[in-house]
Amino acid sequence: MTLIRKPAVAGQFYPGTRSALEHQLQTCFTEPRGPHNVPTIGKGHVPIKGYVVPHAGYIFSGAIAAHAYAHLAQNGFADTFVILGPNHTGMGSGVSVMTQGTWETPLGKVPINEALATSIATGIIDTDNTAHLYEHSIEVQLPFLQYIARDHPFDFVPLCLAMQDFETARDIGQNLSRAMKTSKKKIVIIASSDFSHAGFDYDSTPPSGVRVDVFAHQQDTLALEKIQQFDAQGLITIVYQNNITMCGYGPVAAMLIASKHQGATRAELLKYGTSYEVHPGSSCVGYGAVAIY
Numbered sequence: 001m002t003l004i005r006k007p008a009v010a011g012q013f014y015p016g017t018r019s020a021l022e023h024q025l026q027t028c029f030t031e032p033r034g035p036h037n038v039p040t041i042g043k044g045h046v047p048i049k050g051y052v053v054p055h056a057g058y059i060f061s062g063a064i065a066a067h068a069y070a071h072l073a074q075n076g077f078a079d080t081f082v083i084l085g086p087n088h089t090g091m092g093s094g095v096s097v098m099t100q101g102t103w104e105t106p107l108g109k110v111p112i113n114e115a116l117a118t119s120i121a122t123g124i125i126d127t128d129n130t131a132h133l134y135e136h137s138i139e140v141q142l143p144f145l146q147y148i149a150r151d152h153p154f155d156f157v158p159l160c161l162a163m164q165d166f167e168t169a170r171d172i173g174q175n176l177s178r179a180m181k182t183s184k185k186k187i188v189i190i191a192s193s194d195f196s197h198a199g200f201d202y203d204s205t206p207p208s209g210v211r212v213d214v215f216a217h218q219q220d221t222l223a224l225e226k227i228q229q230f231d232a233q234g235l236i237t238i239v240y241q242n243n244i245t246m247c248g249y250g251p252v253a254a255m256l257i258a259s260k261h262q263g264a265t266r267a268e269l270l271k272y273g274t275s276y277e278v279h280p281g282s283s284c285v286g287y288g289a290v291a292i293y
Helices: 018-032 057-076 113-119 139-147 165-179 212-227 232-241 248-261
Strands: 050-053 081-085 093-097 102-105 108-111 157-161 187-192 197-199 267-273 281-293
Touching: 018 093, 018 165, 050 057, 050 197, 050 248, 057 139, 057 267, 057 281, 081 113, 081 139, 081 165, 102 248, 108 139, 108 157, 108 187, 113 157, 113 267, 157 248, 165 197, 165 232, 165 248, 187 212, 187 248, 197 212, 212 232, 212 267, 232 248, 248 281
Parallel strands: 050 187, 081 157, 081 187
Antiparallel strands: 050 281, 093 157, 102 108, 197 281, 267 281
C-alpha cells in the first residue's frame, strides 16, 4: 500500500478545497505584489539550480512566492524538486527525509522520487516520516508547483531540518550534490524560508522609533547580501551575530552549497516584501524570493 501523507495545513495556510485553492493561487500571481500574470511553462535559457521561497499563509507571502514560481515556469520547470524546509514542530530527527509514498493536497497527489530520496538518506540525513507529519514549510510549496505544472509530471523529495548549523548545512549540500549527479532528471532545489520575524509577537524588538517593517527589511538586507554573495557560512554567521529571526537559514545555506557544486554562480533577488504590506501592525514577517542559477 502506498503511504499517503495527508495535508496538514489545508484550510489554514491555504484554502482546503480545489476551487478555492486555485482561485487563491491565481490571486497570488495577479495581485499587485505578484508577478501580475499566471505563468505557463516556457523554454527559457536560465539554468535554474534553486530558489529561496517563503512559506507563510498565502494571503501574506503567496504573492512573493509567486515571483519564484513564475520565474521557474518561464525557465522550463523541472522533473524533480528537492524541497528543504525548517522543522517548526520539533518532531522527528534532526535532519529528516521521507523516502516513500506521496503527498496529497487539494490539487491532487505528488509522488516522492524514491530513488533520489533513498540516495540522499545517508550520513547526517535520516529516513524519518515523523518530522513531516504536521510541518507546513514543505507542504505549502506543493500547490504552487501543481498549479503551474498543469499536465507536466513531476516528483519531489522532502527534507526537513531541525539542525541548521553550518556543518549540517555543508554536509547536506554536499550530499545533495552527490546524489543529484547520479540522476538524469532536471532537478531544482527549493529552500523554504521566511525571513525576519519582528515585533511584539516575536523575540525581535525594533530599536525605538523604527517601524517594525523597516527593521525587518534592515535585518533581511544583511541576510540577502550573503545569499547573493553565495556565502553560506557567512549567512549563518550573520544570522547568529545579528539575531536575524530567519526560520530557514539552514535550508538556504544547504541549497546554496549544493547549487554551487552544480555550477550555479548567481543569486537574483526577484521580490522582497513583508506581511506589514497586507496587515500593518506591531509585528511583521519578511519574505524573499531568490533565484539561483
